[in-house]
Amino acid sequence: MKRSYERYAIYLADLNPTRGAEIQKTRPVVVVSHAAMNRHLDTIVVCPLTRSLHPRWRSRLSCRCEGQPAEIAVDQIRAISKDRIQKRLDRLEPALEADLRALIVEMYGT
Secondary structure (H helix, E strand, C coil): CCCCCCCCEEEEEECCCCCCCCCCCEEEEEECCCHHHHHHCCEEEEEEEECCCCCCCCCEEEEEECCEEEEEEHHHCEEEEHHHEEEEEEECCHHHHHHHHHHHHHHHCC
């Protein structure tokens, strides 16, 4: 049975092993890939969340995960195997979804 992964939902994922300055360990990630991709590919595109807050970094977006302050590390966006996902934790607020889309476009769009 294939599991479905909802865009803008927050899941717990094991990001190890990593290399260099990549965000590591088991941590929350927010899914940013489209539903069709999430259904048909064996990978999903995610942005890790961190509790190391850097409010002045333009590549980070403040949010809450399970009631705790966090930041979405858009500068650490990456594709991961669905096998890395452990469980669903939370979901972004709709207004924050729009902010995340805008920041991704600003950083990676044309």
